[in-house]
Amino acid sequence: MSTITRKEDDAVIQGQARFFDNLYSGISGAALRCALELNIAGIIKGHDGPITLSQIAQGISSPTLNVEGLSRLMRLLVLKQIFDEVHQPEREEPLYALNQCSKYLVQDTRDTLAPIARFFTDPLNFSPFYNLNLSIKEGGTAALKTYGVEVWDLFSHNPQANKSFNDSMASLTRINMDAVMSSYDFGSLEGTLLDVGGGVGVAISEIVNTYPHLKGINFDMPHVISSAPSYEGVTHVGGDMFTTIPRADSFMIKELMPLSNPHFSFAATSTTLLLGAFLGE
């Protein structure tokens, strides 16, 4: 008979907990998307403080609303700490409130992360993850396995997906920019600063807006540049960074991993800033 020590027992339980946490993690993303589609954060924000389930239900305003389903959804969202549940002594039913997570689901605010939540949970973006095994076994990206084209080609032929992706990156960048600006003194740069793969130009426009002595160049693929708004002090240039990049005094790369490509290099004399989350090579 084998003897299981308390320590081994804990390790088994923790292993199972991690297994199921990871297995069910997709459900949290789906619940977050569901909250976004039903505008639950917007409904709560529209009131002065925490609100009841029936007030959320009224805000959704559907004649065939599945109230039991909504109640279960709110329990899951509270369990995942996406929304807060508030209990007031004089009331029996719980109230629901925004917290530091769900405030980002409120749409049409400067700090909204609704666009990235919408894009990331979109089946168009998510389907390739189900083909990761093919990508690893056979080579080629998961997007190529799923759609027969690379993800950037897919966006270049699908204006809706292009917009959805560009909006998602812009929303992420907007909330990151305070940290980016405080992590480096962009004011010490001179001349032109070029953002490689700069999306629709949110980052470079904020930098140039703060340091107007800099001239900004926002460089990205033509289909991205064609939907970029104009900003004072920023020139948009479309192209392929693996072919040629316009000249500039300094370069920045944010949330992009081109360095593994041997064709990609900058003039040794320029300042190059890498910003964002990079996976180690």
Ligand SMILES: C[S@@+](CC[C@H](N)C(=O)[O-])C[C@H]1O[C@@H](n2cnc3c(N)ncnc32)[C@H](O)[C@@H]1O
């Ligand atoms: C993850 S997004 C980052 C966007 C932006 N830097 C930001 O932080 O919001 C990567 C960007 O790289 C651009 N990109 C990808 N391949 C490129 C290429 N070969 N040449 C130019 N831009 C490219 C994409 O179009 C996209 O806008």
